[in-house]
Amino acid sequence: MRIAFVLSSIVIGVIRKLSGANITISGEKLPESPILFVANHFTRFETFVVPHMLYKNYHRPSRSLAEDSLFVGMLGKYMRMLGTISNKHKTRDCIISEDLLSGKADWVIYPEGYMVKNKRITFDKGEFCTHSPEYEGPVHTGAAVIALKAKILQERVRQNHDETLKLFCGKMDIDSTKIDKNLCIKVVPVSITYYPIRPGRNRFLNWIDSKINQRNARLFEELEIEVNLLMHAHMNIRFGKPIALDNYMDELLENENDIYDETKVNDFIDAKRKTLTNDMMKRVYSQMQIHFDHMFILSLVTMPTVKVCPSYLRTLIYKNARSLRKLPDYNLHSELQKEAFKLILDEKYEPFASAIEIALQQNILYKDSEEDYLFDRNLLEKEYPFHKVRVKNTLQVILNEIKWQDAIVKMAEKNSQYTEAELKADNFKHISKRSWNYFEREYLKYKGKIPSKEDKGAPIILYNKDFDVGLVFSHGYMAAPKEVSLLAHYLFERGINIYVPRLQGHATDPNALLEVTAKDWETDFERAFTAMRQVCIKVFIGGFSMGGLLALLHASQYKVDGVVIVNSALKLHDLRVSYVVPTLQFFNQMITHLHAKGINEWVDNSHTENPEVNYLKHPLSSIAQMEKLMSTVKNSLRKVEAPILIIQGDNDPIVKRESARLIYDTIHSKDKQLLLIPTNKHGILNEAYIEKVFEPIIHFIQPFKS
Numbered sequence: 211m212r213i214a215f216v217l218s219s220i221v222i223g224v225i226r227k228l229s230g231a232n233i234t235i236s237g238e239k240l241p242e243s244p245i246l247f248v249a250n251h252f253t254r255f256e257t258f259v260v261p262h263m264l265y266k267n268y269h270r271p272s273r274s275l276a277e278d279s280l281f282v283g284m285l286g287k288y289m290r291m292l293g294t295i296s297n298k299h300k301t302r303d304c305i306i307s308e309d310l311l312s313g314k315a316d317w318v319i320y321p322e323g324y325m326v327k328n329k330r331i332t333f334d335k336g337e338f339c340t341h342s343p344e345y346e347g348p349v350h351t352g353a354a355v356i357a358l359k360a361k362i363l364q365e366r367v368r369q370n371h372d373e374t375l376k377l378f379c380g381k382m383d384i385d386s387t388k389i390d391k392n393l394c395i396k397v398v399p400v401s402i403t404y405y406p407i408r409p410g411r412n413r414f415l416n417w418i419d420s421k422i423n424q425r426n427a428r429l430f431e432e433l434e435i436e437v438n439l440l441m442h443a444h445m446n447i448r449f450g451k452p453i454a455l456d457n458y459m460d461e462l463l464e465n466e467n468d469i470y471d472e473t474k475v476n477d478f479i480d481a482k483r484k485t486l487t488n489d490m491m492k493r494v495y496s497q498m499q500i501h502f503d504h505m506f507i508l509s510l511v512t513m514p515t516v517k518v519c520p521s522y523l524r525t526l527i528y529k530n531a532r533s534l535r536k537l538p539d540y541n542l543h544s545e546l547q548k549e550a551f552k553l554i555l556d557e558k559y560e561p562f563a564s565a566i567e568i569a570l571q572q573n574i575l576y577k578d579s580e581e582d583y584l585f586d587r588n589l590l591e592k593e594y595p596f597h598k599v600r601v602k603n604t605l606q607v608i609l610n611e612i613k614w615q616d617a618i619v620k621m622a623e624k625n626s627q628y629t630e631a632e633l634k635a636d637n638f639k640h641i642s643k644r645s646w647n648y649f650e651r652e653y654l655k656y657k658g659k660i661p662s663k664e665d666k667g668a669p670i671i672l673y674n675k676d677f678d679v680g681l682v683f684s685h686g687y688m689a690a691p692k693e694v695s696l697l698a699h700y701l702f703e704r705g706i707n708i709y710v711p712r713l714q715g716h717a718t719d720p721n722a723l724l725e726v727t728a729k730d731w732e733t734d735f736e737r738a739f740t741a742m743r744q745v746c747i748k749v750f751i752g753g754f755s756m757g758g759l760l761a762l763l764h765a766s767q768y769k770v771d772g773v774v775i776v777n778s779a780l781k782l783h784d785l786r787v788s789y790v791v792p793t794l795q796f797f798n799q800m801i802t803h804l805h806a807k808g809i810n811e812w813v814d815n816s817h818t819e820n821p822e823v824n825y826l827k828h829p830l831s832s833i834a835q836m837e838k839l840m841s842t843v844k845n846s847l848r849k850v851e852a853p854i855l856i857i858q859g860d861n862d863p864i865v866k867r868e869s870a871r872l873i874y875d876t877i878h879s880k881d882k883q884l885l886l887i888p889t890n891k892h893g894i895l896n897e898a899y900i901e902k903v904f905e906p907i908i909h910f911i912q913p914f915k916s
Contacts, residue, residue, distance in 0.1 A: 233259060235267055236541070237449035237497065241396045244310045245452070246360075247272065248353050248490045249400035250498065251320035252327070254280075255445070256402055260318050261292065263447055272316040273309065275302065277324075297323075303352075304384055307360045310395050312388040318400070319353040321487060328599045329610040331495060337484060338491040343596045354486035357397050358479050361455040362462070365469055367391040399450035399490050403499035404443045405543060406564060407608060409601040448541050450493040458482050498611065500618070501543035502561040505530050507609045508619070510569075510585060512626040518575065518583040521554075522630040524562060525744075528554050529625045529633050532640060537617055551641060555740040555768065568604055634744035638673075641741035642709075645669045645734075649712050656719035666692035666823055667717025669738075670710035672702040673745065679771075679915050680707035680746035682738045684757030687779070687836055688815060688825040690717035694754060697895050700904050706911060707746055711738035713757075715832065720812075720825045723832035728839040735760040739768070748772075748914050752907075754895060755779045755865065756836055759843045762873065766849035771914060773854040773879075774907055777862055777892060780840055781869040819893045847873060853881035855910040857894075857903055864892040883910065 249260065257280075261272045273293035281289060281296050293315065295302055309315040322340055330341040337348040363384070368391045461478065468474045509526045510518065531546050531553075545561060553559050566583075569575040574590050575583040590609070594602040613619055628636070646669060653661040661667065670691045673680075681701060685693040691710040698708040711734045715726035735751075742749050748771040753761040758778030765773050811830055818824040854877060858870030867886065874884045887894060887902050894903050 232444040233263060233447065234444065235263060235447050235449070237401075238398075238451050240268060240270070240398065240449060241394075241452050243394040243396050244313050245270075245272075245316045245396050245398045246306075246310060246353065246357050247316060247318040247398050247400050248321055248494060249318060250402055250494050251322050251325050252329070252402065252404065253325060256320070257289075257294065258292075259445070260400065260402070260447060261294075264316065264318075270316055272318055273306075274318040275320070303356050303359070306356050307363065308384045308388060310360050311364055311384070311390065311393065313390050313393050314388075319356075321349045321351075321353045321491065323350045327596060327607070329607045331610065331614050333614055336488070338488060338495065348484075349487055349491050351483040351487045353397075354483045354490065355479060357395065357455055358458065358482060358486065360395055361459060362469060362475060362479075364389060364391060364393070364395065365459070365463070369466070369469070395455060397453040397455065397486075397490060399453070399493035399497065401446075401448040401450065401494050401497040401499070401541065403446045403448070403501070403541075403611075405446070405499065405501040406443055406503055406561075407600065407604055408442060408564070408568060409604060444543075446499045446541075446543075448497050448499060450497045453486075453489060453493070458486055496539075496615070497541045499541045499543050500534065500546065500612065502527075502531075502545050503565055503605070503608045504612045505534070505546065506562070506565040507605045508612060508622045509626070511587070511590070511609065512619075512622045513585070514626060516585045516587065517578070518585050519630070520557075520566075520583065522633075524554050524559070525630055525633045525637065526625060526628075527562070528637060529628070530622050533621050533625060534618065537621065540618075549644065549737070551737055551740045554637065555736055555743070565605075572603060572605065574603075574605055635675075638741050638744040641737055641744075642669075642671050645671075645711060645737060645741075648714065648734075649717070652714070652718050652722055656722055665717070666690040667712050669712045670695060670698050670708060671741075672698060672708040674702075674705075674707060675745070677705050677707045678747040679705070679750070679911065680709065680742040680748070681750045681752060681774070681911065682709045682711070682735070682742050682761075683751070683774070684711060684713065684735055684738075684753035684760050685716070686753070686755030686757050686777075688716070688818075688828050689755075689820070690823050692717075693820065693823050693893070694895060696897065697904055697907070700900070701908060701911075704908055704912075705915065706908075707742065709738045709742045711735060713760075716825075717823075720827050720829065723825075724829050726832070726835070728835040728842070731756075731760060731835075731839070732763060735764055739764060739770075750774060750911055750914075752776070753778070755892070756839065759839050762843050762850060762877075763839070763846055765852050765854075766843075766846035770852045772911065773850070773852050774857075774910060775854070775873070776857045776903065777859055777865045777894065778856070778869060778873060779836070779865050780843060780872055781866040783864060783866060819891060847876040848878055850877040851879055853910075854879045854883070855907065856882070856884045857906065858884070858886055859889040859891060859894055860886045861888070861890040862892050863890060 247260070249256065257274055257276050261274055264270045264272045271293070273295070275297045276289060276294050278296040278298040280286065295305060299305070306317050306319075309317060324342070324344045326340050326342065328342055332339050332341065339348050340346075367386065367389045462468055462475070468478075505527050509523060509530050513523070513526065528550065531550055534540065534542065534546060553562060566575065572589075574586055576586070578584055590603070590606055592603065600607055625633075649667055649669065650660060653659075653665070653667065667690045683694055683698065685691055691712050694710045698710055702708050713734050714730045715723040739749065739751060750772040751761045751764055751770050752758065752774030754776045756779050758775030759780065761773055761775055762778065764770065812827050813830060813833060814827055815824060816826045818826065856870050856874055858865070858867055860867050870884055870886070874882060885906055887899070889899075
């Protein structure tokens with residue numbers, strides 16, 4: 211069998227490499243004892259993949275049951291080599307028990323008894339039930355019976371009553387000499403989830419269709435969905451908390467003679483089989499991975515109207531995803547574990563666009579004349595042939611997977627009662643709080659205490675619900691939000707909401723810059739813009755020095771109402787940034803690899819104009835990140851089309867005045883202004899520049915106010 215497992219690992223490994231299949235394992239640590247794995251069943255892949263992953267990752271040989279019809283020809287021979295046996299095998303229970311009791315192999319069983327293609331699961335009268343033409347009723351209790359019988363037999367071995375042991379073993383056709391009385395058999399629930407589930411043809415299926423012309427056959431339907439799952443989906447195998455069988459034996463062991471009374475043993479098994487099955491399946495179903503498609507369809511069906519505004523739907527999904535993270539003990543896909551604010555920032559957010567596409571393809575959604583969507587609830591609930599439902603009504607299958615979980619459904623129903631404005635206001639508060647939490651966490655790490663709300667690094671958020679225009683404005687490199695404080699209050703007093711984000715690595719300790727990248731700064735800016743977009747009709751963006759680069763990059767990617775940049779650092783006087791830094795960074799990496807001390811790891815900044823705000827030194831690696839940002843912005847300038855105000859000091863000691871001209875000449879904005887300020891200072895966001903800098907900014911924004 212081990213040779214077959216090695217061969218299987220090679221075959222599946224090649225398939226994974228060619229198809230790009232992403233199979234991951236998560237959950238609890240597996241016990242050392244023999245394990246009876248109980249899993250949900252959705253595709254034929256699981257029969258091969260689960261034993262493969264157990265052997266590949268844990269070196270545990272495992273066997274499984276499979277549908278009897280598969281044991282034909284070469285496939286049947288291969289499955290027998292793997293130790294797989296037919297679900298109709300006459301002595302299957304004995305084979306499973308003996309393997310577990312001897313520690314020879316683990317077993318994987320699918321209590322549902324068939325592929326639950328519609329994922330229709332209910333919890334009726336205290337039992338988990340599946341509903342299909344294949345079977346209608348409670349989940350099979352066979353796995354629980356096998357586990358309980360094996361435990362009883364092991365208990366008899368421990369008590370060593372030879373005559374009764376032989377009788378019991380004889381009935382089960384088990385060799386008692388192979389039983390290891392020291393083993394502690396465990397039941398481990400396995401939750402298998404695929405994401406995304408998408409039907410669709412591909413070259414492999416087209417080739418099969420051309421050869422056998424079986425487009426409408428059941429096998430082709432299975433290939434259509436299952437090949438796509440293998441090629442495009444993430445398959446998550448999650449191991450739940452092991453179930454100790456000892457916890458179910460107390461009643462039988464109260465009287466030591468009861469374990470030898472066949473009537474009492476059978477009555478005990480009949481009484482406990484459903485309890486153990488429900489305990490197993492509750493852990494299986496509750497730990498299935500919850501992903502974006504679940505939140506999409508659940509948000510859609512709980513919406514109060516059939517008219518679906520895309521912005522409202524995205525906002526509601528975001529709220530549901532946030533609420534879901536507060537519920538305990540759920541297995542969340544990585545997309546839902548993260549903030550995922552890009553869902554409400556980016557109209558082309560891929561998971562949302564993909565879900566909308568399949569809803570349109572299957573006519574659950576269709577567009578009206580105003581480019582909103584109408585939701586056909588009846589079509590979502592339409593019954594399709596069981597073997598075609600995964601292809602014909604994919605979102606119904608996804609909804610079935612989650613709608614039995616009352617806590618999640620009630621959460622979605624509660625959130626659907628909020629208006630879009632209420633949801634957006636709540637999102638604004640949430641994102642604002644998250645910004646503070648990120649700062650607090652980093653400050654605590656490097657300073658050992660909680661920062662005050664007046665700290666120079668605290669994000670500046672000035673908001674009045676009566677103002678409909680907002681500005682997101684970023685501070686520069688090595689600085690802090692306080693650098694922008696005077697400008698922020700000046701604009702807020704004139705009716706503009708302000709959000710000044712703190713860029714990661716700033717305003718705490720220079721060492722923090724060692725752990726951040728330019729991508730982190732982009733995310734900080736995007737988060738602030740998303741928050742402001744929730745509560746303002748028009749949102750401008752801008753920044754000082756490096757902050758201006760973040761604003762330009764953002765404007766090249768997303769729709770904004772205007773851009774204000776001050777001394778944007780696209781061309782610097784310090785040539786180390788553009789030329790020396792990349793070379794030294796590479797050299798430092800090479801030296802580090804050789805376990806030697808790098809050179810010029812820190813750059814002095816004690817000459818800064820603003821020592822109360824700026825770091826007095828900074829790491830070479832973070833300058834390299836700024837250089838990457840500069841390079842990215844240069845390549846993106848032609849995509850900037852929003853109205854823009856460019857302010858540049860004509861004798862800035864840090865940023866070359868050519869930087870402003872390069873930006874002005876390259877962008878594609880029709881409404882663009884370039885303002886040169888006579889000064890030999892880089893920092894021009896103080897009282898001395900209110901007339902020359904602050905007033906032009908307010909004059910640029912005010913015409914857009916309602």
